[in-house]
Amino acid sequence: MAFTLGFHIILASLGVALPAMMLIANYIGLRRDDAAALELAQRWSKAVAVTFAVGAVTGTVLSFEFGLLWPAFTGRFGEVFGVLFAIEGIFFFLEAIFIAIYIFGWKRLSPWTHFWTGVPVAITGLGGAFSVVAVNSWMNQPQGYSPTSGKVTSVEPLKVIFNPAVPYEVPHMILAAYLMTGFLVAGIYAVGLLRGRRDRIHRLGLLIPLTVASIATPIQFAVGDSAARAIAKHQPIKFAAMECVEQTHSDVTEYIYGRCTSSGVKGGIGIPGFDSFLVGWSTGTQVTGLDSVPADDRPPANTMLHWAFDTMVGICTALIGLGFWLGLGWWRKRDFPQTKWFLRATALSGVAAVVALECGWIVTEVGRQPWIVYKVMRTSDAVTHASGVWVTFGVILALYLLLGAALIVTLLAMSKRWRSGDEEDVDVPYGPEPGPPPDVATEGPA
Amino acid sequence: MNKADAVAVVLWIGLTMYAVFAGADFGAGVWSLLSASGDRGRRPRELIDWALGPVWEANHVWLIFAVVVLWTGFPSAFEAVFSTLFIPLSLAALGIVLRGAGFAFQHTARRARGQALAGRLFGLASLLTPFFMGTVVGAVAGGRVPVGNAAGDSVTSWLNPLSLVIGALFVATSAYLAAVFLVSDAHRAGAPDLERYFATRALVSAVVTGALAAVGLFALYRHARFVFDGLTGDGLPLVILSGLCGIGVLVLLHRRARRGARVLAAGAVTSVIWGWGVAQHPYLLPQTLKISAGAAPSATLTSILIVFGVAVVAVLPSLALLFTLAQRSFVEETSRPGPAGREA
Numbered sequence: 001m002a003f004t005l006g007f008h009i010i011l012a013s014l015g016v017a018l019p020a021m022m023l024i025a026n027y028i029g030l031r032r033d034d035a036a037a038l039e040l041a042q043r044w045s046k047a048v049a050v051t052f053a054v055g056a057v058t059g060t061v062l063s064f065e066f067g068l069l070w071p072a073f074t075g076r077f078g079e080v081f082g083v084l085f086a087i088e089g090i091f092f093f094l095e096a097i098f099i100a101i102y103i104f105g106w107k108r109l110s111p112w113t114h115f116w117t118g119v120p121v122a123i124t125g126l127g128g129a130f131s132v133v134a135v136n137s138w139m140n141q142p143q144g145y146s147p148t149s150g151k152v153t154s155v156e157p158l159k160v161i162f163n164p165a166v167p168y169e170v171p172h173m174i175l176a177a178y179l180m181t182g183f184l185v186a187g188i189y190a191v192g193l194l195r196g197r198r199d200r201i202h203r204l205g206l207l208i209p210l211t212v213a214s215i216a217t218p219i220q221f222a223v224g225d226s227a228a229r230a231i232a233k234h235q236p237i238k239f240a241a242m243e244c245v246e247q248t249h250s251d252v253t254e255y256i257y258g259r260c261t262s263s264g265v266k267g268g269i270g271i272p273g274f275d276s277f278l279v280g281w282s283t284g285t286q287v288t289g290l291d292s293v294p295a296d297d298r299p300p301a302n303t304m305l306h307w308a309f310d311t312m313v314g315i316c317t318a319l320i321g322l323g324f325w326l327g328l329g330w331w332r333k334r335d336f337p338q339t340k341w342f343l344r345a346t347a348l349s350g351v352a353a354v355v356a357l358e359c360g361w362i363v364t365e366v367g368r369q370p371w372i373v374y375k376v377m378r379t380s381d382a383v384t385h386a387s388g389v390w391v392t393f394g395v396i397l398a399l400y401l402l403l404g405a406a407l408i409v410t411l412l413a414m415s416k417r418w419r420s421g422d423e424e425d426v427d428v429p430y431g432p433e434p435g436p437p438p439d440v441a442t443e444g445p446a
Numbered sequence: 447m448n449k450a451d452a453v454a455v456v457l458w459i460g461l462t463m464y465a466v467f468a469g470a471d472f473g474a475g476v477w478s479l480l481s482a483s484g485d486r487g488r489r490p491r492e493l494i495d496w497a498l499g500p501v502w503e504a505n506h507v508w509l510i511f512a513v514v515v516l517w518t519g520f521p522s523a524f525e526a527v528f529s530t531l532f533i534p535l536s537l538a539a540l541g542i543v544l545r546g547a548g549f550a551f552q553h554t555a556r557r558a559r560g561q562a563l564a565g566r567l568f569g570l571a572s573l574l575t576p577f578f579m580g581t582v583v584g585a586v587a588g589g590r591v592p593v594g595n596a597a598g599d600s601v602t603s604w605l606n607p608l609s610l611v612i613g614a615l616f617v618a619t620s621a622y623l624a625a626v627f628l629v630s631d632a633h634r635a636g637a638p639d640l641e642r643y644f645a646t647r648a649l650v651s652a653v654v655t656g657a658l659a660a661v662g663l664f665a666l667y668r669h670a671r672f673v674f675d676g677l678t679g680d681g682l683p684l685v686i687l688s689g690l691c692g693i694g695v696l697v698l699l700h701r702r703a704r705r706g707a708r709v710l711a712a713g714a715v716t717s718v719i720w721g722w723g724v725a726q727h728p729y730l731l732p733q734t735l736k737i738s739a740g741a742a743p744s745a746t747l748t749s750i751l752i753v754f755g756v757a758v759v760a761v762l763p764s765l766a767l768l769f770t771l772a773q774r775s776f777v778e779e780t781s782r783p784g785p786a787g788r789e790a
Contacts, residue, residue, distance in 0.1 A: 056506065057546030063513045064539045067528020072595050074517045075525025079742030082518025083749040089514050090757050093507045097764045101771060120764075145743075155742070157749040384529045386596035392536035399543050406547060 007400055008062055009361055010354065011055035012132075016125040016174065017181035018048050019099075021209050023118050028208070030111055036200040040208070042106060043418060044185075047411060048121075049103050054407050056096065061396060069393070073372050073382035076152065080145045081135045083157050088131035095124040126174060133173045136364065137165035141234060142373050164234060168227035169364075175220040176360060180353040182213025183319065187350020188415075190343045197419070207336055210346060213353070214323030221316055225278075231367075232279045235374060236288035238367040241299040242309040243275055248289040252276045257310055260302040299369045305362065312359040315352045322349055449748065450741035453519040454730070456754045458723045460512035465719055466623065466712045467505035469616075471498055473624025475545065475572025476617065477647065478565055490628075491565065493640050497631035506542075511757075519750050520740040522593055523730045527582065530591050530598035534578040534609075541574030573617060580616030584609030587722070588670045589732045593740075608669040615658040619715060622651040626695060626711040634773070645699050652696055659718075672732050676725025684721035688714045 022044040029038030063085075066074045074082075101109075102118040109117065138144075144159030145152045189205035232239040239245075244260035245252055254275035258268020273283030290298050299305060322345055329337035336342065372379040474494045481487030517524035528535060548568030581604040585591055590603040603609075625648035632640035666674040677685055691714035698707045726732055730740045741747060 053546060057543050060506070060510055060542050060546075061539050063510050064528070064535060066517060067513075067524055068532050068536060068539075071525040071529035074528075075521045075595065078517035078521035078524055079519070079746045082514060082521070082742075083746060083753065085514040086511075086518055086750055086753040089507070089511045090753065090761060092510065093757070093761045094764055096507055097761070097768045100768055105771070153743055155745045157745055384532065384596055386529050386532045386600055392532065392540075395540065396536065396543070399540065399547075403543065403547055 005062065005365075006358060006361060007404060008055065008058045009357065010180070011051050011058060012129070013177035013180050013357065014051045014184075015048070015055045015095075016129050016177040017212075018044060018051065018185070019118065019121040019125055020178070021181065021185060021212065022048060023115070023122055024208055024212070025204065026115050026118060028204075030115060034204075037204055040201055040205055043414075045103050045106070045118075046414060048099065050407065050410055050414075052096070052099055054403060056092075057403070058400070059092070069384055070372070070382045071384050073377060076377070077145075077373060080142075080152055080155050080160055081138050084131045084135045084138070084161060087161075088128050091124040091128035091131060095121055095128060098124070129174050129177065130170050133170045134161055134163070134166050137169040138163045139372065140169070140238075140364070140368055140374050141165040142376050148376060165230070168223060168230050172220070172223050172227050172360075175216050175223060176357055178216045179213050179220055179319070180357045182209040182211075182216065183346075183353035184209075184350040186210035186213065187347045187353075190346035190350075192419075194340065194343045194347065203336075206346065210326055210336070213319070213349075214326050217316060217319045217323050221320060224313070224316065229279060232287065235368070237290065237293055237298060239279075240288055240290045240292075241302055241305050241367055242363060243287075244302060244306045245275065245287050245289045247291050248286065250276055250286045251283050252279075252285075252287045254278065255306075256314075257307060260306055296370065299367050305366050308359040308362040308366075312356045312363065315356040315359075319349055319353065319356075322346065448738070449744060449751070450519075450737050451728075453515065453741065453747050453750050454723075454737050456750060457512060457515045457519060458720065460508055460515055462716050462719050464505075464508035464512055465619075466715055468508060469576065469620040469715065470623040470627045471505055472545070472572040472576050473620035473622065474498055474628065475548075475568050476621045477624055477628070477644075479569025479572065489637070490640060490643060493628060493632055493635060493637065496635065497628060506546075509542075515750060515754075518746060519742050520730055520737075521742060523735055523740045525595060526591050526593045526597065526731060526735070527586065529594075529596035530600060530603050531582050531585055532596075533600060534581045534585075534604045538575045538578040538582070541571040541578070543571075544568070545571035545575065572620070576616040576620045577613040578604075580613030581605075581609035583616070583722075584612035584665075584670075586731060587612070587666065587673045587726070589672065589734065591731050591734075593731065593735050606669065608665040611658065611662050611665045615655065615662050618651060618655040618658050622648065622655045623711055623715060625651050626699070626707050629699070630708055645702075648699055649696065652692060652699075656692060670732070672729075673722070673725045676727070677721055679725075680727070681721035681724040684717045684724060688717040688721065691717065 022041050025037045025044060026041035028034055029036075029041055066078075098117055098120040102114065102121060105114050105117055138160055141164045143163050144156040146154050186206045186209040189202050189209075192202045193206060228239065228242075231242075243252075244255055244258070244265045246262060246264055251273045252275040253265075253270045253272050254277075255265040256269040256271070258265040258270075276283045276285040276287055279285050279287055290302075325342060325345070326336055329335060329342070368374055370378050370380070372382045474497070478491050478494050481490045513524075516527075544567050548564045548571060584606070585598075585604045588606065588608045590598055590606070592598050625644045628644040629641055629648060632638075632644055663674070663677070666677065691710045694710045695707050695714065698705075698710065728736050728738065730737050742750075
């Protein structure tokens with residue numbers, strides 16, 4: 001499940017944020033009568049189609065896994081968190097419908113009508129992200145049901161939906177989706193520019209997503225910071241594991257990297273008192289340590305968790321720097337910096353953003369262990385009793401690898417065909433006919 | 447009707463939608479698999495791609511909807527079904543993955559061999575999912591799924607005559623639905639040769655489906671007496687309605703009348719599914735778990751009904767819009783197969 005989720009999170013993020021990029025390009029194209037922007041919008045809509053299709057498949061498998069792998073968890077708490085998935089179902093449904101209309105409507109619908117059929121896709125993406133992440137938030141901050149042990153007999157859906165972790169987890173994830181998608185797409189076009197393809201499509205293809213991502217990154221930093229503080233308060237053990245705090249004390253040193261051991265952090269860069277300061281704005285703040293709970297109530301793989309957290313924060317900081325670089329260039333020359341190093345950094349940012357996303361996911365999932373529902377149900381109690389389920393799971397895992405490979409190959413093949421101008425052969429899944437839509441090209445903005 | 451029954455009705459609506467719409471999609475995959483290889487089978491396959499492209503994802507969402515309603519409204523039934531029947535459900539999921547992948551990459555695989563492979567994957571997947579979903583239904587109807595975490599036998603629960611017959615019945619029904627739908631699509635595409643092609647297949651699959659349904663009734667009589675008694679008792683009007691719809695489709699196809707064939711075919715499938723629901727009532731898992739006993743707390747049931755209400759208000763008009771646009775060919779992808787003779 002960990003693997004399938006780790007895979008799905010990338011596709012889902014693309015599904016949430018890529019339609020927004022596509023609509024921005026579409027809007028610019030129609031407003032300014034810009035053929036290159038329209039071409040971009042159309043290309044991205046094809047990418048949206050493929051990733052959404054694969055995302056829909058992996059999402060279905062995930063819904064099956066709730067039963068195949070964690071029947072006891074869903075059996076006991078399905079009635080508590082399930083409503084969120086039902087809500088998500090509506091958003092997903094609407095998203096699927098409008099994606100189909102948008103993608104298939106390039107040729108026949110009038111340009112602005114067509115644009116507006118795409119808007120629900122971006123909105124439902126946000127709604128879907130809210131519902132799914134709210135479930136994860138609930139697993140971290142369970143509330144709204146009783147009794148707390150044994151069979152649940154009463155549920156307060158609003159308390160479940162708006163649990164205390166929602167205000168930071170949901171925006172954190174949505175911003176992460178925009179950030180990852182923005183840097184990833186910009187990174188792909190940066191590679192193209194580095195290889196000498198300096199046409200308007202590539203320049204816009206870098207500029208639009210990179211601008212979106214650069215705006216999202218500082219906000220993300222602030223949201224992430226408040227999330228960490230909230231975790232220190234609500235889930236102190238998770239926080240202690242993220243920061244390798246062994247004993248409860250004040251004036252805690254903030255370690256950057258290093259190896260977590262029971263007698264403190266070995267190696268790494270230490271900033272005395274800074275961890276306490278981050279938690280409560282004063283070096284005198286007491287931080288709860290791992291030793292406050294028995295060993296089997298602590299998350300495993302402490303060092304990995306700590307590294308994942310530091311890597312995520314480090315990448316986010318570096319990406320803010322990249323955003324500033326872009327802003328500086330724009331302020332001075334109304335264009336992105338024209339140096340090779342800027343393009344290299346952008347190309348790298350795409351990979352870095354994916355790594356940051358996965359790190360964040362490791363932090364929240366591994367950090368919650370050994371609990372599947374924080375302090376209520378252990379992961380080991382949630383798992384299926386069916387023997388042999390791991391065999392089928394292995395098969396699904398192998399399929400996912402194939403699916404991922406096929407997706408990447410497909411997207412690469414698509415971009416190769418676009419580049420070579422071999423437009424006649426472009427026949428992607430449910431994609432529009434190649435070339436700019438004739439009605440848009442001839443009529444311009446309505 | 448109490449709230450738990452109302453949620454069970456919502457669940458049944460989801461299952462029906464999935465069976466009818468996705469069933470037709472899977473059935474089309476079966477026809478794609480059975481079509482002649484090479485050029486001869488190309489036109490029917492083109493029609494299938496053209497007809498399914500815009501709608502298959504939305505059709506597919508009904509399954510997620512049904513699964514979510516099941517685990518939210520009746521978590522203990524969900525736990526029992528998914529843990530005991532993990533083998534057929536994994537295989538059904540495998541079919542879904544393969545089918546989605548086959549669909550997504552079918553057109554992208556540029557070389558003819560890649561396309562053929564993707565087409566075969568899609569076809570194979572189209573057999574897996576309905577068949578194993580059918581075995582799951584058979585296991586539930588046969589009372590082989592006890593409440594609890596993997597409390598039933600993981601093999602014999604679904605590997606038994608009743609499950610196998612129902613699995614085969616599901617495949618045949620999907621193919622039948624698809625053939626009837628494709629007759630209309632062929633007409634819309636203006637390809638009379640394909641209309642005849644799929645009309646013949648609809649007739650054949652109707653006969654096969656009818657025969658399997660009879661065998662299925664016999665198997666129910668032997669292995670799931672409770673459901674059999676329900677089908678021949680309270681559910682009898684629905685079973686008769688289904689039979690009448692089925693005969694109506696045959697008559698319409700025979701008379702080359704297209705209007706109404708699709709509705710009647712969908713009606714035949716729908717009434718059987720509801721007949722099964724009526725036959726099982728008041729049980730969720732026949733004779734071990736009643737709907738009322740398996741239901742979630744009241745507030746959860748209320749939320750499901752609210753969400754369903756919102757879905758009816760928000761999703762149905764959008765879905766209607768998509769289907770209308772698709773039927774009027776405002777949204778389409780691959781080139782539609784024209785009248786015969788232009789190619790080949």
